[in-house]
Amino acid sequence: MKKVYLMALAALAAFAFAGCDTEVSEKDVKEDVRKEAEKIVYNHDTLYQTALLQSLTLGNFDGSITVGDFRKKGDTGLGTFQSVNGEMIMLDGKVYRAAWDGTVEEVKDDETIPFAATTHFDEDYTIELTNINDLETLTRILSDYVNEKGKNYIYCVKVEGDFDTLNLRSVKPQTKPYKTLAEAMKSDQVFFDYENLGGTIVGVYCPNYLDGVNFYGWHMHFLSNDREKGGHLLGVKFSKATVKIDLTNGVDIFMPDTDKFQELNLAADQGDDIKNVEAGRK
Numbered sequence: 676m677k678k679v680y681l682m683a684l685a686a687l688a689a690f691a692f693a694g695c696d697t698e699v700s701e702k703d704v705k706e707d708v709r710k711e712a713e714k715i716v717y718n719h720d721t722l723y724q725t726a727l728l729q730s731l732t733l734g735n736f737d738g739s740i741t742v743g744d745f746r747k748k749g750d751t752g753l754g755t756f757q758s759v760n761g762e763m764i765m766l767d768g769k770v771y772r773a774a775w776d777g778t779v780e781e782v783k784d785d786e787t788i789p790f791a792a793t794t795h796f797d798e799d800y801t802i803e804l805t806n807i808n809d810l811e812t813l814t815r816i817l818s819d820y821v822n823e824k825g826k827n828y829i830y831c832v833k834v835e836g837d838f839d840t841l842n843l844r845s846v847k848p849q850t851k852p853y854k855t856l857a858e859a860m861k862s863d864q865v866f867f868d869y870e871n872l873g874g875t876i877v878g879v880y881c882p883n884y885l886d887g888v889n890f891y892g893w894h895m896h897f898l899s900n901d902r903e904k905g906g907h908l909l910g911v912k913f914s915k916a917t918v919k920i921d922l923t924n925g926v927d928i929f930m931p932d933t934d935k936f937q938e939l940n941l942a943a944d945q946g947d948d949i950k951n952v953e954a955g956r957k
């Protein structure tokens with residue numbers, strides 16, 4: 676709410692400045708401000724992110740936004756939950772947890788989120804991919820596509836198909852005092868390998884200048900069509916899939932309102948930790 680108000684004020688100031696030569700009634704101004712603020716707040720081409728990858732990797736696992744509020748910011752995304760309780764997949768406006776025990780459930784609106792990103796998915800491009808034998812090939816082809824369209828934008832993708840093999844992982848919820856994410860992954864990640872499973876890979880691409888704020892390059896999670904299997908994607912093989920791509924040219928970062936967040940040294944180089952977290956057992 677605070678944000679809407681500030682944006683409205685900014686829009687009002689801009690409008691007043693630009694329109695100083697013309698006579699405009701107060702009623703007209705307010706209407707215009709409202710429309711302008713709505714346009715900004717509901718911009719579909721914004722990646723909304725809560726907290727930073729750096730704060731998560733440093734062990735800041737306490738949620739700062741509810742699932743209910745997060746769902747107002749987008750319909751497609753990925754992340755994790757309070758205490759790193761499983762991998763989040765957001766698809767068609769619903770938020771799912773792929774838990775460490777291999778189950779998937781839809782998550783209630785009152786749970787909280789320490790790190791996640793979402794956007795309103797608008798399909799800008801569609802490509803068909805065939806005979807992909809590993810995740811590296813998939814991300815290389817998608818990166819080639821991104822380089823063509825503009826490598827400094829953010830992209831959200833949905834890869835839909837029947838997958839020959841899927842290598843997924845999740846993680847057990849952590850208890851306080853929290854370890855770093857890399858340490859938690861070392862002791863508490865769990866792997867799942869599946870064959871012949873239909874579903875959707877949700878992926879987010881962030882450009883290099885956002886490295887650390889989010890994952891530089893591709894970060895992908897999977898959810899099966901029957902909503903019973905899922906996790907962070909470590910490996911994949913398929914003969915045919917459709918990739919829907921949403922070019923996203925804005926980012927909105929919500930910074931947690933906690934003392935702990937202010938204590939973190941977010942500029943510390945965590946490059947190796949982040950790579951280890953992303954790569955799983957490899």
Ligand SMILES: [Zn+2]
Pocket residue numbers: 762894895896907908
């Ligand atoms: Zn992940």
